Amino acid sequence: MLQLEKLTWSAPEGGQVLNGVDLVIPDNKLVVITGPNGGGKTTLAKLIAGLEKPDSGRIILDGRDITGLDITERARLGVSYAFQQPVRFKGLTVTDLLELASGKKLSHSEACDYLARVGLCANEYVNREVNATLSGGEIKRIELATVIARHTRLSIFDEPEAGIDLWSFNSLIDVFRELQNSIDGSMIIISHQERILSIADEIVVIADGRVTSQGPSSVILPQLLAGGAAACGKCPKKEVKYCGENKPE
Amino acid sequence: MEKINLSEITAQLLKSVSDYKDGFAHAFSIRENGCGVSRRSTENVKIEDKPDAPGLVIRVAPGSKGEKVSIPACVTHGNIDDIVYNDFYIGEGADVRIIAGCGVHVSTGEPARHNGIHRFFLEKGAHAIYEEKHVATGNGKGVRSIGPVTEIYLGEDSELEMDSLQLGGVDRTLRQTKAVVGEKARLIIRERILTDGEQEAKTEFEVEMNGAGSSVSLVSRSVAKGSSYQAYRSRIIGNAPCTGHSECDAIIVGGGRVDASPELVANDGDAALIHEAAIGKIAGEQIVKLRTLGLTEEEAENRIVSGFLK
Numbered sequence: 282m283l284q285l286e287k288l289t290w291s292a293p294e295g296g297q298v299l300n301g302v303d304l305v306i307p308d309n310k311l312v313v314i315t316g317p318n319g320g321g322k323t324t325l326a327k328l329i330a331g332l333e334k335p336d337s338g339r340i341i342l343d344g345r346d347i348t349g350l351d352i353t354e355r356a357r358l359g360v361s362y363a364f365q366q367p368v369r370f371k372g373l374t375v376t377d378l379l380e381l382a383s384g385k386k387l388s389h390s391e392a393c394d395y396l397a398r399v400g401l402c403a404n405e406y407v408n409r410e411v412n413a414t415l416s417g418g419e420i421k422r423i424e425l426a427t428v429i430a431r432h433t434r435l436s437i438f439d440e441p442e443a444g445i446d447l448w449s450f451n452s453l454i455d456v457f458r459e460l461q462n463s464i465d466g467s468m469i470i471i472s473h474q475e476r477i478l479s480i481a482d483e484i485v486v487i488a489d490g491r492v493t494s495q496g497p498s499s500v501i502l503p504q505l506l507a508g509g510a511a512a513c514g515k516c517p518k519k520e521v522k523y524c525g526e527n528k529p530e
Numbered sequence: 531m532e533k534i535n536l537s538e539i540t541a542q543l544l545k546s547v548s549d550y551k552d553g554f555a556h557a558f559s560i561r562e563n564g565c566g567v568s569r570r571s572t573e574n575v576k577i578e579d580k581p582d583a584p585g586l587v588i589r590v591a592p593g594s595k596g597e598k599v600s601i602p603a604c605v606t607h608g609n610i611d612d613i614v615y616n617d618f619y620i621g622e623g624a625d626v627r628i629i630a631g632c633g634v635h636v637s638t639g640e641p642a643r644h645n646g647i648h649r650f651f652l653e654k655g656a657h658a659i660y661e662e663k664h665v666a667t668g669n670g671k672g673v674r675s676i677g678p679v680t681e682i683y684l685g686e687d688s689e690l691e692m693d694s695l696q697l698g699g700v701d702r703t704l705r706q707t708k709a710v711v712g713e714k715a716r717l718i719i720r721e722r723i724l725t726d727g728e729q730e731a732k733t734e735f736e737v738e739m740n741g742a743g744s745s746v747s748l749v750s751r752s753v754a755k756g757s758s759y760q761a762y763r764s765r766i767i768g769n770a771p772c773t774g775h776s777e778c779d780a781i782i783v784g785g786g787r788v789d790a791s792p793e794l795v796a797n798d799g800d801a802a803l804i805h806e807a808a809i810g811k812i813a814g815e816q817i818v819k820l821r822t823l824g825l826t827e828e829e830a831e832n833r834i835v836s837g838f839l840k
């Protein structure tokens with residue numbers, strides 16, 4: 282279980298980005314975080330994984346306060362984070378990354394299995410360098426595979442669908458369904474996609490640096506669709522009106 | 531495979547610079563402290579003494595396929611200044627892998643130097659892979675230096691792939707490579723250099739593209755650590771319709787310094803030449819990404835460097 286208590290963060294240049302996020306991510310549930318562009322979702326993920334340090338507030342993983350721990354320490358405790366914008370490496374192959382992620386040497390077939398799960402034809406990729414020649418969709422899938430290969434207590438996927446073509450999107454949904462059934466811990470997906478929102482156990486809406494609504498997918502999703510918040514968050518007319526207190530049961 | 535009698539230091543050096551495993555299964559010549567100590571020719575690969583200078587003449591028979599020849603050289607103590615001239619004649623249509631390596635070990639204060647001058651003459655349609663690996667070991671203060679000179683002459687439709695590797699230990703290197711590329715011939719060079727401490731490595735390439743349809747790909751990756759210094763010079767001259775690509779990527783760790791100056795000369799309107807160069811520290815986001823996979827900052831840095839130089 283992951284608990285976030287009153288997390289605040291402001292950008293180095295000043296502007297306040299997170300304005301006190303309180304959130305509980307229970308075990309064995311798929312939680313999808315959504316909300317308008319620039320609302321603070323990626324920033325929140327970075328705070329959880331330790332890429333940024335909060336100005337105030339606490340992060341508690343399985344009862345342990347990890348706020349003061351660095352990236353490596355959190356990773357070793359079981360935090361995994363698939364970046365919204367994956368990093369490219371000259372000289373590291375897909376298999377190298379998967380091995381670093383899983384913490385052990387992988388046989389050809391094990392490496393292939395991870396790649397097949399994210400819809401990559403493994404033989405073409407196992408020895409490929411994770412460099413600038415990979416397409417946006419390809420590198421995104423490899424990023425997903427590295428987090429899947431880690432099997433940790435907490436996995437955060439930041440807009441996993443971005444750049445993934447329509448055909449593969451269905452199988453991506455299947456990947457998350459499968460993870461949902463096999464997770465031993467917490468799983469967070471940050472997404473704008475209705476299809477991903479619809480498989481969530483719980484949806485959290487983050488806008489202007491705070492949680493503006495939260496609840497079971499069956500309740501929140503219809504509201505989002507009616508309000509158009511998922512599609513056009515910044516449009517003032519379609520602003521999400523409901524808040525945690527007065528949301529319908 | 532018969533056992534060869536060698537000192538332990540030489541055997542260790544040979545293992546790190548060549549495919550030596552208590553002997554060689556194919557044609558070879560071992561040079562130790564300036565003298566040839568053991569050699570074998572095979573049916574398709576003839577190794578003879580060079581008549582006019584110290585070194586060898588190696589001839590690979592036309593049409594022979596899958597041949598391999600190893601010519602490692604070792605210097606195992608100080609006060610040695612070894613110069614060797616090796617000429618390779620690769621016959622028409624032949625296919626060969628040449629493994630040259632040079633190991634320098636000094637445990638005293640005197641300097642040791644090995645300069646290998648290698649010339650390659652490839653006939654029409656020949657294909658050669660030339661692997662060259664340099665190491666230096668021992669904790670003596672004597673300066674370990676190497677000065678490999680490579681000259682490459684590529685006949686019509688021939689191809690040479692040169693793979694050169696120097697991962698530490700050599701105090702001073704001046705590496706000079708010259709090539710003349712004929713019609714439809716292809717030259718592929720991959721170089722990787724790691725320097726640390728006070729080491730200095732200079733590398734110079736000059737490639738003349740004289741044949742129509744010729745191509746060259748020159749990729750250099752280097753890492754300069756400590757307060758080491760590297761200089762990279764490349765000059766690709768397109769005298770005919772040709773394609774040339776050179777790429778120089780350098781990572782700086784700590785106080786390392788790198789100076790790269792690539793030069794492209796097009797003397798023909800149909801010469802298409804490209805150069806890419808990048809010098810800088812390891813990207814911070816790469817370290818961050820590997821840390822999210824559980825590596826420490828130092829582990830991440832080492833992994834990125836070793837992958838880069840692989």
Ligand SMILES: Nc1ncnc2c1ncn2[C@@H]1O[C@H](COP(=O)(O)OP(=O)(O)OP(=O)(O)O)[C@@H](O)[C@H]1O
Nearest residue numbers: 292293294298316317318319320321322323324325
């Ligand atoms: N390092 C930074 N410096 C300045 N501003 C920043 C920084 N990091 C984030 N921000 C700002 O914080 C806000 C939230 O950014 P964040 O990336 O968390 O949004 P998001 O909810 O993930 O958006 P999207 O849906 O577009 O991915 C944005 O306005 C962004 O410009």
Ligand SMILES: [Mg+2]
Nearest residue numbers: 322323324365
């Ligand atoms: Mg984001």
